[in-house]
Amino acid sequence: MTRGEPTLQAIDLTKRFPGVTALDSVSVDMYPGEVHALVGENGAGKSTLIKLINGVYGADEGELRLEGEPFAFAGPRQAWEAGISTTFQEINLEPFMTVAQNLLLGREPTRGFGLVDVKKMNADAARLLRRYGIAVDERRPLGSVGVAVQQMIAIVRAVSTDAKVVILDEPTSSLEPNEVEQLFRVIRILRDDGVALLYVSHDLDEIFELCDQVTVLRDGRRVHTGPVAQITRLELVATMLGREVQDVRSSGKTAFDIEGRRIGAEPVLAASGLTRHRVLTDVSVDVRAGEVVGLAGLLGSGRSETVQGIFGLMRLDDGEVRVKDSVLKQGSPASAVSHGVGLLPEDRKADGIVPTMSVKDNITLAASRSVTRWGFVSSSKVEALVKKYIDRLQIKVTDLDQGVDELSGGNQQKVLLARLLCTNPDVVLLDEPTRGIDVGAKAEIQGLIDELAMEGLAVILISSELEDVIEGSNRVFVLKEGVIVGELHGDAISEDAVMDLIAHALTDQSEHGP
Amino acid sequence: MTAVTSPVPSVSSERAWRFVRENGVYIALAVVVVFNLIATPNFASLRNVQLQLVQVAPVVIVALGMALVIGTAGIDLSVGAVMALAAAMVAIFVDQSPWLAIGMGLAAGVAAGLLNGSLVAFLGIQPIIATLGLFVAGRGIALAFTSGRLVEIFDPTLAALGQNRLWGIPIAALIAGALAVLMALLVRRTQFGRNVVAIGGNARAALGAGLPVRRVLLIVYVICAVYAALAGTLVTARSAAADPSFVGLLIELSAITAVVVGGTPLNGGKVRVLGTVAGAILMQLVFSTLIRHDLSDSDARMVQAAIIIAAVYFQRDRGSK
Numbered sequence: 131m132t133r134g135e136p137t138l139q140a141i142d143l144t145k146r147f148p149g150v151t152a153l154d155s156v157s158v159d160m161y162p163g164e165v166h167a168l169v170g171e172n173g174a175g176k177s178t179l180i181k182l183i184n185g186v187y188g189a190d191e192g193e194l195r196l197e198g199e200p201f202a203f204a205g206p207r208q209a210w211e212a213g214i215s216t217t218f219q220e221i222n223l224e225p226f227m228t229v230a231q232n233l234l235l236g237r238e239p240t241r242g243f244g245l246v247d248v249k250k251m252n253a254d255a256a257r258l259l260r261r262y263g264i265a266v267d268e269r270r271p272l273g274s275v276g277v278a279v280q281q282m283i284a285i286v287r288a289v290s291t292d293a294k295v296v297i298l299d300e301p302t303s304s305l306e307p308n309e310v311e312q313l314f315r316v317i318r319i320l321r322d323d324g325v326a327l328l329y330v331s332h333d334l335d336e337i338f339e340l341c342d343q344v345t346v347l348r349d350g351r352r353v354h355t356g357p358v359a360q361i362t363r364l365e366l367v368a369t370m371l372g373r374e375v376q377d378v379r380s381s382g383k384t385a386f387d388i389e390g391r392r393i394g395a396e397p398v399l400a401a402s403g404l405t406r407h408r409v410l411t412d413v414s415v416d417v418r419a420g421e422v423v424g425l426a427g428l429l430g431s432g433r434s435e436t437v438q439g440i441f442g443l444m445r446l447d448d449g450e451v452r453v454k455d456s457v458l459k460q461g462s463p464a465s466a467v468s469h470g471v472g473l474l475p476e477d478r479k480a481d482g483i484v485p486t487m488s489v490k491d492n493i494t495l496a497a498s499r500s501v502t503r504w505g506f507v508s509s510s511k512v513e514a515l516v517k518k519y520i521d522r523l524q525i526k527v528t529d530l531d532q533g534v535d536e537l538s539g540g541n542q543q544k545v546l547l548a549r550l551l552c553t554n555p556d557v558v559l560l561d562e563p564t565r566g567i568d569v570g571a572k573a574e575i576q577g578l579i580d581e582l583a584m585e586g587l588a589v590i591l592i593s594s595e596l597e598d599v600i601e602g603s604n605r606v607f608v609l610k611e612g613v614i615v616g617e618l619h620g621d622a623i624s625e626d627a628v629m630d631l632i633a634h635a636l637t638d639q640s641e642h643g644p
Numbered sequence: 645m646t647a648v649t650s651p652v653p654s655v656s657s658e659r660a661w662r663f664v665r666e667n668g669v670y671i672a673l674a675v676v677v678v679f680n681l682i683a684t685p686n687f688a689s690l691r692n693v694q695l696q697l698v699q700v701a702p703v704v705i706v707a708l709g710m711a712l713v714i715g716t717a718g719i720d721l722s723v724g725a726v727m728a729l730a731a732a733m734v735a736i737f738v739d740q741s742p743w744l745a746i747g748m749g750l751a752a753g754v755a756a757g758l759l760n761g762s763l764v765a766f767l768g769i770q771p772i773i774a775t776l777g778l779f780v781a782g783r784g785i786a787l788a789f790t791s792g793r794l795v796e797i798f799d800p801t802l803a804a805l806g807q808n809r810l811w812g813i814p815i816a817a818l819i820a821g822a823l824a825v826l827m828a829l830l831v832r833r834t835q836f837g838r839n840v841v842a843i844g845g846n847a848r849a850a851l852g853a854g855l856p857v858r859r860v861l862l863i864v865y866v867i868c869a870v871y872a873a874l875a876g877t878l879v880t881a882r883s884a885a886a887d888p889s890f891v892g893l894l895i896e897l898s899a900i901t902a903v904v905v906g907g908t909p910l911n912g913g914k915v916r917v918l919g920t921v922a923g924a925i926l927m928q929l930v931f932s933t934l935i936r937h938d939l940s941d942s943d944a945r946m947v948q949a950a951i952i953i954a955a956v957y958f959q960r961d962r963g964s965k
Contacts, residue, residue: 441852443851443852463851463852463853463854464854464855464856464857466854467853467854468854472854473852475849475852480846480848481846481848481849481852482846482849482852483846483849484841484842484845484846484849484850484913485845485846485913486841486844486845486909486912486913486914487838487841487842487845487913491838491841491842495838495842495849495850495853495855496853496854496855498835501835502834502835505834505835505836506833506834506835507833507834507835507838549853553854
């Protein structure tokens, strides 16, 4: 490892958005010929850091230096011209143009009069492809080649202008294992050429196989930087989740109190063998009345997909969901709701709130059976129901007809919870019920989940805050790459045990190879 | 237009601006009516009011159905063709019974709506493409039914429907009014209406709330087509002839204009029934006013186009907050 001077330095970068500090005084040094991993859970600040480096945002505080020179780019194009290339998660190329056209888009060789010299363009493209060992006919339309090849073409396109810094944002998220190997070969060629690479990934296997340095972000702060060789998987997982490996606390930080729950004997909901290609493999979970079942795992482990599969929002290749004595209709949320299952979606803006409707209508949207008669909505019934839940959940509104888009995030979340409870469900699937809301509202919602369980509701809970799941759940399923790698009961539920399962599952996988 | 983009409006001016934006169609309608009362001779005469009402009734009816479809963030380009289909049905069955003729016209609407709605709801085809099919084919089918000719209709019942008045008001206008009341009830008072708005406002949320999204979409397109078929029947009755080549030609544009000018956003999530009626009347009055004041037909169309663009501009502002 020849370190020398860092190619790119980020010094004490701070970026604030209204209400949140997305990045808080973060420093990263990237050296030539090194692959630097950037890891952290969702919202840790990874994408903000990338966008500061490539000029999408300007920093509020701090400084960026490229080969010692301070810089601030007005946009990705300028950054690219200065030698900083970024490839994003979604491939951003033209599927109907040829591989060669895509590779040289915007700087095609011309023969005068602006006419493209196709022969030279194809020859240039072929040379580039050969250099990086990509076997593909440069004259084929890009859309007709595999996703991995498209991904590599995006990278080659990014670096073929003498890039000094290459930022790869989850490049493998849509690739098959053998394609990942191909991509790694290209990355290693770049590394050996002296390029400084920043590699963003959730996949620990990849980080340990490919990267030299690792920086961990959490809640907008840098919590660790060091050589990959000097950290264990367990330590890395613990750092990402903000836990000391040996640190085991019994309870106290959350508003959960799992003692008072009376748990039924038979499962109310039992999902078995849920499978979807490359997303879930033979996932089975069940939950009984009065029980809170937690789903734990890193981001991308299939937690959300499991509840979406149960609820019918995501199509499954295989599997069955039983609620009491009936089987839910595949791919039909309406069937789930009519059998007493409700979902609180992870992304409340995209999947929950109807921004054009009032608070009142948003709350009672799913409760047609209790507020209508002969298809007509009874406004007195609506008001009674809405008032009941506004009181119970302490939703802060000026009046019932207020637009729901005027509420704060925490109150919108409560509106969605109220919508869920209006249907008198037997099972609720809560996907990140406390994400992105303030501390007070968070404690209220945790208390409410507790209350609901005591009243006999069956709850499946997902939270990226491990302590929520540990302290709130009677049982925890641990997921890793779409597979359930363990189930913990009662006293066996601890942060150590969960992290251990996640880390060990990784070890198992790397031993067996991809 | 500079007022629109003034950077930091005070609270009161913002509120005033919001009021103007939300109620723009009524203000504009009032302005046009006042202008005509002053500047156009015989504007307030019974004959003129009756004439305007008869002319605007089919557009109002088609626009009401269109508003429902646009409320779901969809669009129906086939309404004009559906009018032609209904006209053809009336021509074919009127000899047996005028009521059978009307019934068959409406049945054609149901069939067309089921086709459009199935393509959108079950096959997931974009509404503009799904309804383009009937837009192209529907009129052709209607022409085939009538062997490509104008068919004259001599039926007293139909003639009465198209030309008579009740309490001085043309029956066609009364029917349009009744259909508007029906639509307002549907949108404001029923679960179905809430489902329509929810689907247009956030389809994924509607799905997640367990709403019968596909069934609602299907019914929405059926209602729109049945309203169009009714309009086609009324036009046929009024002109005492079924002319599939021209019945409802370009009416989809007038209907969409009325809906948008009336304050229903093109990206769905809201249905303004009264606004749609006002929008249709506004466009009709603007056009006839310009003609009455000796603007050429082509100039009048350009003014109409300007109004449409202005209305969509306000929509954009509303949607982007």
